[in-house]
Amino acid sequence: MSIIYKKAYWWTFAVFIGFIITDVAKAQSDNTGERRVTGTYIITNANVAYPSGKIQSNTSILVKNGMITAVGKNIASPSNAHHIKGDSLFIYPGFIDGGSTAGVTKPKDPERPSNFNSASPPDDIAGITPYRNALDYFDLGNAQVSEWRKAGFTMAQILPEGGMLPGQTALVIFGDKTSTNIYSENTALYATFNASRGMYPGTLLGVMAKFRSLYRNAELSSQHSALFASNQGINRPERDKVLEAFYPTLDKSLPILFAVEDDLTVRRALGLQRELGFRMILSGASNVEEIIPILKDSQTAVFLSLKLPEDKISKIKEDEESDFERKERIDRIKSSYTKALEEAGKFEKAGIAFGFSSQGIKSADLMKNIRLMIANGLSEEAALAALTLNPARILGIDRYTGTVEQGKLANLVITTDSLFKEDSQVKYVFADGYLFEYDTKAKKTRSETTDEVDLAGTWTYVARSPQGDSQGQMVIARESNVYTGEITLDNPAGSGQITTAMNNIEYNNNRLRFEFSIDLGGNYLTFSVSGDIDGDEFDGDLSVTDLGSFPFKATKQPGA
Amino acid sequence: MRKLIFIFSAFLIFGTASAQTKKGDLLIKNATVITVTDGILEDTDILVENGLIRRIGKGLSGGNGTTIDAKGKYVMPGIIDAHSHIALDVVNEATSPITSEVWMGDVIDPYDIGIYRALAGGTTISHAMHGSANAIGGQNVTLKHRYGTRNPEDLIMKEAPRTIKFALGENPTRVHGRNNNIQPRTRMGVEAVIRNGFSEAQQYKRRWSEYDQAQKQRNSTAVPPKYDARLQTLVDILDGKVIIHCHSYRADEIYMLINVCKDFDIKNIVFSHVNEGFKVAPELAEYTMGASVFADWWAYKFEVYYSTAFNAAILNRNGVVTSINSDSGELIRHLYHEAAKTQRYGGLTDQEALELITINPAKQLGIADKVGSIEVGKQADLVIFDSHPLSVYAIPQMTFVDGVKYFDINEDNHDQRIRVSATEMVEPIYLKEHEHKCMHNVDFLFSNFGRNLFDHNH
Amino acid sequence: MRKFNLILFACTFTLLPLWATAQIDGEVVKPRSGTFLLRNATVVTVNKGILSNTSVLISEGNITAIGENISSTDAEIIDCSGKYIYPGMFDGGTKLGMVEINSVAETNDNAELGNVTPNMQALTTINPNAVAIPVTRVSGVTTTLAVPSGGLFPGTAALINLNGYTPDQMYAGFKGVVMNFPSSARRSTRDRRSDDDIKKDAETAMKNINELWQRATMFQSFREAEAELDYYPEMEHLSKAVSGELPLLIEVNAAKDITNTLEWLADKPNVRAILTGVAEGWRVADKIAAAGIPVITGPMLSIPTRESDRYDAAYTNPGKLLAAGVKVGLRTNDTENVRNLPFNAGFAAAYGMGKDEALKAVTLVPAEIFGVADRLGSIEQGKSATLFVSDGDPFETKTQILHVFIDGYKIPMTNRHIQLYQEFLERDPGLVK
Secondary structure (H helix, E strand, O other): OOOOHHHHHHHHHHHHHHHHHHHHHOOOOOOOOOOOOOOEEEEEEEEEEOOOOOOEEEEEEEEEEEEEEEOOOOOOOOOOEEEEEOOOEEEEEEEEEEOOOOOOOOOOOOOOOOOOOOOOOOOOEEEEOOOEHOOOOOOOOOHHHHHHOOOOOEEEEEOOOOEEEEEOOOOEEEEOOOOOEEEEOOOOOEOOOOOOOOEEEHHHHHHHHHHHHHHHHHHHHHHHHHHHHOOOOOOOOOHHHHHHHHHHOOOOOOOOOEOOOOHHHHHHHHHHHHHHHHOOOEEEEEEEEEEEHHHHHHHOOOEEEEOOOOOOOOOOOOOHOOOOOHHHHHHHHHHHHHHHHHHHHHHHHOOOEEEEOOOOOOOHHHHHHHHHHOOOOOOOOHHHHOOHHHHHHOOOOOOOOOOOOOEOOEEEEEOOOOOOOOOOEEEEEEEEEEEEEOOOOOOOOOOOOOOOOOOEEEEEEEEEEEEEEEEEEEEEEOOEEEEEEEEEEOOOOOOOEEEEEEEEEEOOOOEEEEEEEEOOEEEEEEEEEEEEEEEEEEEEEEEEEOEEEEEEEEEEEEOO | OHHHHHHHHHHHHHHHHHOOOOOOOOOEEEEEEEEOOOOOEEEEEEEEOOOEEEEEOOOOOOOOOOEEEOOOOEEEEEEEEEOOOOOOOOOOOOOOOOOOOOEEHEEOOOOOOHHHHHHOOOOOEEEOOOOOOOOOEOOOOEOOOOOOEEOOHEOOOOOEEEEEEEOOOOOHHHHHHHHHHOOOOHHHHHHHHHHHHHHHHHHHHHOOOOOEEEEEEEOOOOOOOOOHHHHHHHHHHOOHHHEEEEEEOHHHHHHHHHHHHHHOOOOOOOEEEOOHHHHHHHHHHHOOOOOOOOOOOOOOOOOOOOOOOOOHHHHOOOOEEEEOOOOOOOOOHHHHHHHHHHHHOOOOOOOHHHOOOOHHHHHHHHOOOOOOOOOOOOEEEEEEEEOOOOOOOOEEEEEOOOOEEEEEEEOOOOOOOOOOOOOOOOOOOOOOOOOOOOOOOOOOOOOOOOOOOOOOOO | OOOOOOHHHHHHHHHHHHHOOOOOOOOOOOEOOOOOEEEEEEEEEEOOOOEEEEEEEEEOOEEEEOOOOOOOOEEEEEEEOOEEEOEEEEEEOOEEOOOOOOOOOOHEEOOOOEOOOOOOOHHHHHOOOHHHHHHHHHHOOOEEEEOOOOEEEOOEEEEEEOOOOHHHHHHHHHHHHHHOOOOOOOOOOOOOOHHHHHHHHHHHHHHHHHHHHHHHHHHHHHHHOOOOOOOOOHHHHHHHHHHOOOOOEEEEOOHHHHHHHHHHHHEEEEEEEEEEEEHHHHHHHHHHHHHHOOOOEOOOOOOOOOOOOOOHHHHHHHHHHHHHHOOEEEOOOOOOOHHHHHHHHHHHHHHOOOOOHHHHHHHHHHHHHHHOOOOOOOOOOEEEOOOEEEOOOOOOOOOOEEEEEEEEEEEEEOOHHHHHHHHHOOOOOOOOO
């Protein structure tokens, strides 16, 4: 860890302690009755996962003001300690998420200027906002945070949402809402291969070139600033907050966290890194088995994606296998599927201390996916390390968290059984020394039984085409069980918007389908939209005969 | 200038930092060898060592590789396609009339089955080009079809010089002028955009050389200018380091760019498609590195309505270095047949027809000293045919790149995909060839439903 | 750079006898009828073997004599020694004459609005002066099926000969109602519908077809009963396909869709079905053969339908269909490059079909499929003089087509491509004036 890093952590640590003290000092009364009575907890007689990976039984843990103050067999219980009987419970370090968007909202798109030119759009419109701070868009009270905490995560590197350079990441604790929960800001400059729709850089081609250009100009601009600072007669450097945001990456004091998907995106990120020389962490990697040696040789820190492909093989019905060549095809799909499950295990075998990033998966799938990885070659120890100590090391915070040890942050996951067992459930989570307790009796079954949402109302949608987003509204009405509706869209034949009827609306099992047609200079073109309703969100695809299909997302407007 | 050189050498290092690509040893016996540059040699052997042709002659033996008896078969140099879009994830950065900073090497897709299909048609090298949406498009990359690798860098022909895509006529004027309301909307605008680009590049070059001069002073406090990869690439064109491959159709626009190049003293330019090239054949012969054409495509858009399938023959007879290209994941599989069409339309000889897909495209890509003919010392990119490759009945049997066999009609599996999706239970069925075309990625969903975008978009 | 080989140039000259047909400045060469004696050719009859040193007499539009010693006093004699005579080639599916320039919508007359428009007549929209027609016919392709495209029942296709001043003069005696069978396939990697949605869409489409067909069947039964009917041109036309009065050309490509089509046809014995496209026919060739339904397939020069397919799947498809016992005709499905039909056939021949069968697949077989074999498709006495003379195998790329006759008319061997060649081969002034 660099010196700057150390400083940053000591500073945040001090702030952190300070918060606890002021909290105590001013909390004279709380007329909501929600405030805890004590910040001291003792969990007795539990099974504790030691840093070595060993599980030590009959062990107690003392938590005081956010810290683990003792771990061992015979710990005296202070009189003000909240006592939790740990009999048969298992205690693990709180999980650390290498790349999370829980609780992060996307900043509003800025207004396009009247002289907008798609060939040279303003940086902020083109998704180039490296000066933004994820914290400014983070809400600890968001339900996603509670869900991930319930899944065992107590810390996360949160990712700003946006285009190719959305902003800077931050480390937060999923603690109590009365605390700021900021562990450290500006932990990495977040970079993606996301192109701007309908403007430069409009594709991966432009993104690669733009990234190089920004980095090179940041180097030149910092040279200029340095000259200006130490010489006379130098013209004033033009302030450019985009380039300035790159300055700390130039001397590697700040890493660039690259969002990747598969081997090709990893190679592209590695290429840029080799060419420009910044320090890099990869987030969200999958399908990268073939390049494990390259990752190992380059000592690149990796957060693997927790996403696994959907298991479609086991759903094949026998009678569908009639096609004479189908078996061969299915075998190849099967082996791809298995390979995806085995990937984490192969990283372990290669000796790469990887972490995980949760971006793109639901918290409910976390343990299911990790168990699948374990069933396919990942050891339980390595799985635990990937959730705890490895990310702590990658993020440079292993002195403070990542293990259950005296002197570390009181971030703990307490489960009813050994963590990765099928029936094991999270009973308690300590985050930042705060206790969160969960009901472990009934296992909730998902979907099917959930009540269907009433579609009636006004929805706003965004359809993403290769050349740009198209936005509009859907107004849906309901009469008994029949839905009717109208959709407004950009007039393909000219300017403005047109409204057309939504046809063949079908809605069941939270799945919505409908069609609409538009007149294109004499040709009628029919679009069909289908996808899933989840609360007020619709996530689906819009498809057009022969043209393929495109993501289509809609949100129901409140009260409409 | 040192800073600048550093910047650009870094750009190139990307290509050279990778591991060595596979090189093969091989002995082909008793073949009819179509050398292209040295006639046809009957009953002749070719010895390949470490990816290079070591000896050509009769009764050769030795070598460490396998021996292939090609009696009764024809061996020709690997076919070279000077205009292709296979093996690319993205084709067009269509958002600006000039995008000379982008590089196709960044978006290579080694998993494209199109590479294998091209090999099965004897094509060993393709020029993976940016699309035709912009007056000055991106920098292209020359690929060797080393199919099977997962590493995009393995596909790059590192010896090949830099090239860049330009485009004239309907595509840039539609995409920018008519759809986005920025210049160019006309062929006049296309000329202006290109001239502006080169003129700005001259100023940019001056700024940097002034800075570099100042840097030489002791205790210099010179402030570096802004770095602009777009202009720097244009500077490199002006300095003769990059070959222009220009999408063009009409004689007037071809003539225009020839004049622009004359004014800026640019010599390295190849015109591509160039359907009306036959009208300005003497000019193309005098001032350019040649023309790369379709064998017979026409009438899919207005600017190719006045075309002729005799184009290649007229160009060739007028001394233009001419090649036949595919611009298509379909045609790239039978360029030998496309070349043969010049025999129906214009009566080219076997020799002339074969040059169109071997040594001539190699010249246009600046790699004629390494590939494009069967000569001692050249890279062993070879195809074995069962009969004369210009016959419609000819079937490629084996294809080699650097002496390594990448296609064998008798041994290869049917399913040649390298990577298979873990969830794609219903495999897509392609009834039209949608991919690998010039205007790929420019098909707007709502802003422009170009009716023409899904058939012929070249 | 101007020194091109004079000998080669001279060769080109002789290979293109169009210059020998005495084209005079400003004169338009028109197709002309008359009596022609094609003397001493090798005649590839297609159905009666290859006849060497044989002459063919053309008179009043027909082949009036075939034999070794034919003489005629009034015939224009065309020496065909060392040359070959073939019947004109058929392209079993094109947009030739319906579309002038693909990207210019105003010149596209092949697709009408609406999903059920079987009453749209391809023959109506044939432009006898389409620039691509003379470009096509000098290749020996004399007869093409003009196919409307668009919705489920886009219109009625018509067979035309590539000579004539009105559509009726071009009409070659076959019409068929076109049906685009709904596809249950995923259309490309960009088609991101879920597997269930794809299935559901296909089911909906089938339901729709069956309802339409029921209506057409009802209309037909009323028509037979001579009941009074409201004007309903769509059903009136569709009912002709129901009754078998007009054949039904069913465009279908994916394997699953082909078997669905066969199932759909199973209880419709009156329907005279012809399958077109049939790109994945090889997957279900036995089923097609068992159903005894003829096929028009192509183009061969296209990529395999699936990424997992062998690279030559499209080349080998006609050969595999034929081997299974299917009656196979070929098509290009093209507009301006229908002239590539013989090359498509050449690939089919090389990749399993064999030269003889590939030749039949572009001559006699389509003539039979379209029910015009009494006039077209082979060189026989009494048949229409729709044929061509070449200096070799017409599928071979370098072969030159020397003369083309359509219904006895001698076709001028020129077109815009050739005229541009003539004008620009030696531009004057060249580089400098």
